[in-house]
Amino acid sequence: MxxxxxxxxxxxxxxxxxxxxxxxxxxxxxxxxxxxxxxxxxxxxxxxxxxxxxxxxxxxxxxxxxxxxxxxxxxxxxxxxxxxxxxxxxxxxxxxxAPRARAIARAPAAQNAPALPAEEGPGEDIIVTASKREVPIGQFAGTVEIVDTSAFGGADAAGGTSALIARVASLSSTYAGAGRNKLFIRAIADSGFAGPTQATTGQYLGDMRLNYAAPDPDLRLYDMAAVEVLEGPQGTLYGAGSLGGIIRLVPNAPNLTDFGGQVGAGLSLTQHGAAGGDVSGTLNIPLVAGKLGLRAVGYANTDGGYIDDVLRNKNDVNRTNVEGGRVALRFAPDDDWTIDLSGLYQRIEGDDAQYASKSIGRLKRESPFAQNYASNYSLANARIEKRWDDISFVSTTGIVRHRLAERYDATQDNRPPELYFQRNRTELFSTENRLSRDLHDGLGWLIGVSYLNNRSSITRTLGPPGLPTPSTGVRNRLSEWTGFAEASVQPVEALVMTLGGRVTSSRLSGSATDLAPEPLFSFADVAMAEAQANRRETIFLPSASLLTNAIPGMTLFIRYQQGFRPGGLAVDDYHVTRFRNDRIATLEAGLRHGTPGYDRIALAASVAYTDWNNIQADLTDRRGLPTTTNIGDGRIYTVEGRVVLTPATGFSIDASMIYNGSLLSQPASYLRTLSYEGRSLSLPNVANLGGRLSANYRAMLNNGDVLSLSGSARYVGKSRLGVGPIFGREQGDYVDTSLSGNWTRGPVRFSIDVTNLLDLSGNRFALGTPFDLESDEYTPMRPRTVRAGVEFRF
Known part of the structure; x- marks a missing residue:
């Protein structure tokens, strides 16, 4: 027929x-x-x-x-x-x-058929898979943003985390260099320095945790189905290290029925700097039709340098190279079982530091030697899913190995050149097993257990090049057993109540390494700090929310959630010291109306109050060496909103803003003297104001070709590098602009992207080397850069 x-x-x-x-x-x-x-x-x-x-x-x-x-x-x-x-x-x-955005929202499910071409159509509930249940966004009590990567071009995928920061107003970062930055959501930021503290933002690839006591691995975003950003503490479902929220990367799963793939390449030219380029490839192979499939991704990128070192007479010294890949194997023996095995590797090499000195000239500095760094990141993961009717069981187990080596100029005034070298080693094992039931309208429950073991160590040397002297380092270990549960019920019509809790039992231990007979060093202090660090503790994190759709087309919610980070050991002025747990609690209320890109008007808004106790922060000691301490208690008020207008098919205007009011309300005793003349201390790296405005146009031409155009402007407000006048250097207060366009004809897509359209030199990060906090060092924006690329699908 x-x-x-x-x-x-x-x-x-x-x-x-x-x-x-x-x-x-x-x-x-x-x-x-x-x-x-x-x-x-x-x-x-x-x-x-x-x-x-x-x-x-x-x-x-x-x-x-x-x-x-x-x-x-x-x-x-x-x-x-x-x-x-x-x-x-x-x-x-x-x-x-379905519009493509709806298909990718359920990306973790099996993909046994080719994706359909994107079409305009009526909106349907997007599924927030980061909820660990299939909760429609209209029934999700919290602030969430799902980035549709179908709109990503080659430049976005090659940009990694920076592409997400450009799109999500509440997301920010330090700018020490790709692979060694710290990510922040909302105003939950501790400091810009890198030490042994756990990240405030949890990062995941699917269900697998990416980092713990390590910086953002900055994975490239090739072949991603979607990215979910959940704001505010997520302690019940994600445990320690999710104080500010989580970022969940959702990769495309292997297609079990169709062979296909994509190859792409791009060339970029940076004004005042060197050229760069990127290549990538994706291959999908159904090994056994409908049951077994393989998907592999490989890529290599080079970002041309644009900083000149006048002392060494070298130009464009800060080039960065990235290479890596992912592979995923999916086995679906029947309708109810899905088994996924995956792995990835990525290496980032930075030829030199990213900072410049204003007094020397734009995009210039002087240093006696290269301050290069390298990041090696690898991951292996196994995920098993079993379904019975509306009940599902998911087990995820994996290991992460992360190595970061950095060099800094530690030269002091009128002294011979000195070099500081730091190596951070992290090994993470985690497993989670959960059972959930999904009912209608977001109702249902989940219960689970997890185990995590993280080992991290920092080793350091300091001295003249070629004659390094070991400096005391630290080793921290954490093992954590957790039980968690959450349930959503409907006590009355149009009202959904969700209650949850997480009980965590942790064993923490720490020790000093490379002990040296340095001045003021006390072995008794070391023994006491290690004794304090070796301990067990149990923490309970509750959560609760109410949500109603009683007003047609409108979702209203109120949510309370907690989060925490465990303590550990650090070195401060030759002394080994313990820093304590910090804990956070957030109460927020918000609303949502409409679906962005599909309804004429879609809007979301929220207001939140956050109480943060015993804040952990990475600082520097009097020698300039990174250390960690508790700086006191703080509070944060956050107001944010987003409006998406779609006045005509294919055309949308997207505006978002966020305001943060932060205060170190109860400074630690050693910081109280810094509140001179009654001045209050704000939390570090918290921009007081941020916003983004973009316009997007997409049209299908008469011959079937597709044309897409977009432009955006993002404002990053003022913030301070750290706490108090010593670390109080201002940063931020700049506008980043971009334009992009692509033309798709059949399987081929041509694209052109322009970033920093106005060629501004804003101060993204007020730190060059931690050994110089008095000069005018700053990290400028990448100058105007134009990239032309082509992609071919088969």
Missing amino acids: PRGIKGLCIAALIAAAPAEAAERQEISIAPGRLGDAIIALGKATDSSIGTSDPWLADLSVRGVKGRLSVGQALSRLLSGTGAKAERIDDTNWRIVR
Whole structure:
């Protein structure tokens, strides 16, 4: 039978005796063609399910069984196919092509069919998979932003974390160099220095944790389905190190039915600097059709330098090279089991530091030697999922190995040149096993257990080049057992209440390394600090939220959540000291209306109050060496909002802003003297104001080609490097602008991107070397850069 006739036949499916569509029934649909599956589902439920699109009828779908409503059964059948179900009335449904943003929102599900071309269409609830349940965004009580990477070009993927920072107003970073930065969400920022503290922002690849006591690995964003940013503490579901929120990268899963891939390349030219380039490739191979598939990604990037060192008479010294790749193997033996094995490796090499000196000239500095660095990052992960009806079990286990080596100019005034070398080694093992049940309208529950073991060490040398002297370092170890649970119920109509909690039992230990007979060094102090660091403790983190959709088209929520970071050992002025746990609690209220890009007006807003106790912060001691201490208690007020206008098909305007009011309300005793003349101390690296404005246009031409244009401007407000006048150097207060365009003809896409359109030299980070906090060193924005690229899909 011709395809067109088959499609029309499916459109005229059974209209049986009326039945309540939302009623749950025993359903058993075998895997196969979508057309056959919806005919069987219609007969089983006395519903009419149709489509007039013959392409959809031949989609391959996994089977579904259990006691389900028609909507739940369709949702499972269509998961990962690029199609969606629209409810017409109580007994009638229509299958249509889904906008790409909806398909990627469920990216972790099996992808047994090719993705459909992006089309405009009515909005459907995006699924917040970072909730660890399939919670629609309209039922998610919290501030979340899902970055649709279908709009990413080669420049965005090659940009890594910087591409996310350019799009999410609440996300910020230090700028010490790719692979050694610290990421912050909202105003939950401790300091710009790198020490043994755990990150305030949790980072994940799928369900696998990426970092612990280490900086942002800055993975390139090739072949990503979506990126989810959850704001505010996420202690119940994600535990320690999620004080500010989490960033979850969602990679495309292997396609089990179709061979394909993509190759791309780009050339970039930086004004006042050197050229750069990038190449990438993705390959998908179905090894056993419908059951076993392999997906591999490889890439290499070079960002040309633009800083000149006048002392050494070298130009464009700060070039950065990145190379890496990912591989994923998916095995789906039947409808209920999915097994994923994955691994990645990435190496970043920075030829020199990223900072300049204002007094010497724009994009210039002078230093006696190169301050290069290297980051090596590797990960291996196994994920197993089993489904029974509306219940699922997920087990994720993996290991991370991260090595970061850095060199700094430690030369002091009127003294011979000295070089500081630091090596940070981190090894992380984590496993999580959880059971969850997803009901309608975001209701359901989950319960899980996890274990984490992290070992980190910092070794250091300081002295003339070629004659390094070991300096005391530290080694910290943490093992953590956790049980967590969360449940969402509906006590009254249109009101969803969610309660959760996490109990963590930790064993912490720390020790000093490379002990040297330095002045003022006390072995008794070392023994006492180590005794304090070796301990066990149990922490309970509660969470609660209320959400209502009582106002049509509007979601209102209020949420309370806590988070924490464990303590450890640090070295301060030749002394080994202990820093204590810090803990955070946030109360926020917010609203959402509409779906960005699909409704004429979509808006989101929230206001939050955060109380932060025993704040851990990486600072420097009197010698300039990085150290860690507790700086006191703080509080933060946050107000943020986003409005997306879509006045015409294919055209949208996106505006967002965030305001942070921070204060170190109870400084530690040694900091109180810095509050001179009654001046209050603000928290470090917290921009008081930020915002972003963008315009996007997409159109399909008469010949089928697709043209996309976008432009954006992002403002980063003022902040300070650290606490008090010594570290109080101002940074920020600049505007970053960009333009991009791409033209897609068949399998080929040509693109051109311009960043820092105005060629400004804003101060992104007021730190060059931690051994010089008095000069005018700063980290400038990358000058105007133009990239031209091409991508070919097959």
